[in-house]
Amino acid sequence: MAASQAHQLWIIEAIGLKLAASASHIDSPNASLTLGQRLYAALRESIQSGALAPGSQLPASRRLAAALGIGRNTVLGAVERLVAEGFLRAQPGSGVFVAEWQPPPPAPRGGSDVLPPLSARGTRILDFERTLSGRHSAFAPGVPALDRFPRERWQRLLRRHQQRAPTAWFDYQSQGGVSALREVLCDYLQLSRSVRCHPGQILITQGAQQGFELVARLLADVGDTLWMEEPGYGGAQSCFVSAGLALEPVPVDAEGMNVAALAADTPAPRLIYVTPSHQYPCGVTLPLSRRMALLALARHHRAWIIEDDYDSEFRYASAPIASLQGLIEEAPVIYVGTFSKVLYPGLRLGYLVLPEALVEPFRRANARLHREGQYLVQAALADFIGEGHFARHVAQMRECYRQRQAALREALAPAVARGLVLSAGQAGMHLVARLDTLDEERTLVEQAAAADILLSPLSQYYLRAPVQAGLVLGYAGATPAEIARAGGWLARRWLALHGAD
């Protein structure tokens, strides 16, 4: 006991030295701490290092305070915190003791073995990150003309709702989204896409990705088959893989997804993912006959079709294409939309149009799995649409992208004249340039990176071999000058590779 007491006093002295040291060194990480915080840290360190042995008694707070030359309340505060955390144990009537505890065995040495590895699906999900673009320049696919977004007006609407927002909007929500937004959105979808819906069928999500996640999990089980356009959209692919689905690639030809090309023994689908209005990334439109056949096939297999309508606003020459969802009554279709392209990606707002029977389950599951939010932003968006700013912005972007696509075609014209094949169409935010070989694709991608140009290789939009070589060229987010520079560079490089420099 006497030895133990002596030991304790020695420890206290050491703690005193530590306190003094941490106070006097401005550079010390503890310099900004209060005295109580420093005492807490010093005591805790002594316990964790074993200097204050498990089971040993701490000197009384009064004595500790006197020995350290600090206030008793400071000591009490630190001790109380350590008691709450379990480092010390207060035994009423007899004092405060260092808790009995055993340190875990030291981590095994040797780099990667120290911590557990990624899961198999985690590794697979990371594979899809290759097709991710997040750069506001030529030729990042899917990035809109952010420099042309009406920020002033948008901010005014946000401010309006920041001031007005009911307290409930700060709370958890489970209504499926701000009703004013669902109403104007419903009008818009009926009119411009012939979607069959009423506002109650719309569920606002935090981006289309969240919509895909909900569909994959509420309508398919692990191991179920999903038919996916090949090549197709990486964001959707990664989401379906992460949901444990078996992805069955369906070839895309000049008329879009071609289910007739599937082998007879292809597993029947539980879900079918399709971009009928403007295939991603090839840009073709699924004709009526295939649409009807797809609906018939879905009904036959009791499968759901996921209709991803990500950029239909941007058809330069004619009105947007009508949706697959609205073609027939009670279509087995979930229509997925996003505001990332028409407004901006950082907004993180998208939506699902659900058949009546799925409205309640989806709303409830979304509230549980993801929680709803951004009601204030949703309200501002409702006004943005309702007051006509949305339609005006879309019309302006349509013209802007038409010009940017024309600029890209013009910049690439020298190569096109010598045989470079570009996708057709007066629509969208990107073009696809076909290449002969994967070698050529890789060479161009690498050289472009060195020239600060982002080329997205078409081969990476495929789930399986055989893949096709090419480049997905996003032009919407790049200025005409950037397009001219990067397009000119690409034309010259392509001509050089084809011996026509």
Next chain:
Amino acid sequence: MAASQAHQLWIIEAIGLKLAASASHIDSPNASLTLGQRLYAALRESIQSGALAPGSQLPASRRLAAALGIGRNTVLGAVERLVAEGFLRAQPGSGVFVAEWQPPPPAPRGGSDVLPPLSARGTRILDFERTLSGRHSAFAPGVPALDRFPRERWQRLLRRHQQRAPTAWFDYQSQGGVSALREVLCDYLQLSRSVRCHPGQILITQGAQQGFELVARLLADVGDTLWMEEPGYGGAQSCFVSAGLALEPVPVDAEGMNVAALAADTPAPRLIYVTPSHQYPCGVTLPLSRRMALLALARHHRAWIIEDDYDSEFRYASAPIASLQGLIEEAPVIYVGTFSKVLYPGLRLGYLVLPEALVEPFRRANARLHREGQYLVQAALADFIGEGHFARHVAQMRECYRQRQAALREALAPAVARGLVLSAGQAGMHLVARLDTLDEERTLVEQAAAADILLSPLSQYYLRAPVQAGLVLGYAGATPAEIARAGGWLARRWLALHGAD
């Protein structure tokens, strides 16, 4: 041919009638459409109904315009759109024809058979929705005092960043969050929770739920075992179930998660979910010995611990508890935090503190699976923390919740005096009242709903039988007056049920 021509003319006449009708009825859903839109709709309807037969030729646009008494450009616009959509087929030189297509077979009649059903996991996910609260009143668990949130100041910070935000913040992002936020958050976590980290280890997510999703998918495969506190947090449960994990309940006793109580043949965990600072919903703190044992166990099984630290700010009597993550070096721990409790749930911001080796994979997978966003809000939050408003708000809420808990204890005192058992602790945002039977629980929940009081049954926080009966009483989001009313009601009802009215 002549017959067909006659038929076509008859159709055109019908279309003319439709156009006239839709124009003259203000109440018609088509009243706000332009003439071109109405013509498009009428033609499309005639094609879809079969009135305009597949393969038949459309009269020339000039003739159609004359017959309908409208401009030729209006006709051309509608025809072009229908060609783009595949309803019509333009054959250069010979004319425009109705596309060949087959309608899908009619949907089978009979209610639920028409559309495919929910998945098995979808049905299971919906089960967890029972524990979801979204009501700003007594006794919704997990809802903070939104009436006390400093909205003016917060709006000022949002406005500041709305004006300053770089264009890139409107774009897709994949940096892991605004760096200023990660820096102030890192300081805060080091100081108040003894978390071991540098700012690069922090990944900002759209709420803690998104953090759980990432962990479940990147660190576990379908069928892997996750040990879950029993009773435990429904949001996490639903998320892990939706990720296909096998949830193994670990009993919670007076010292929190008790792995020693597990049967010897319990499958080894790949993930362990724990709320060590303040068990949800029981409110107990995991002592040091169990923390160290849990770390040792995780190392032994090469499992990851998910430390959910959802409301540690609100310990009324002492400083917040230090994290499990910071107890040892290279701890196999993912620390999960949220701003839903300290600020407001509608904000949808949370974060992960990741071991160095997981930073890159998580950042990349998050950008791919969920996309990042709300950089502007993140920047405002960085200032909110950096300028001290956060610490002040937390301190005020701590005092507010202390008072509200005291108000609830006071309101329930008559029942407690007669044997009602309330959870101990001077912390958090809710208390748990134990009940004797599930019958009693159900009776009180139902009677409360009729009195517009939300009682959350404890039994629903369990994954499996045996469950315990009780009530989870959130007091943080309710005013003292609401607490007095609802608490008084509950005390009276409980006393009545126990024959002590």
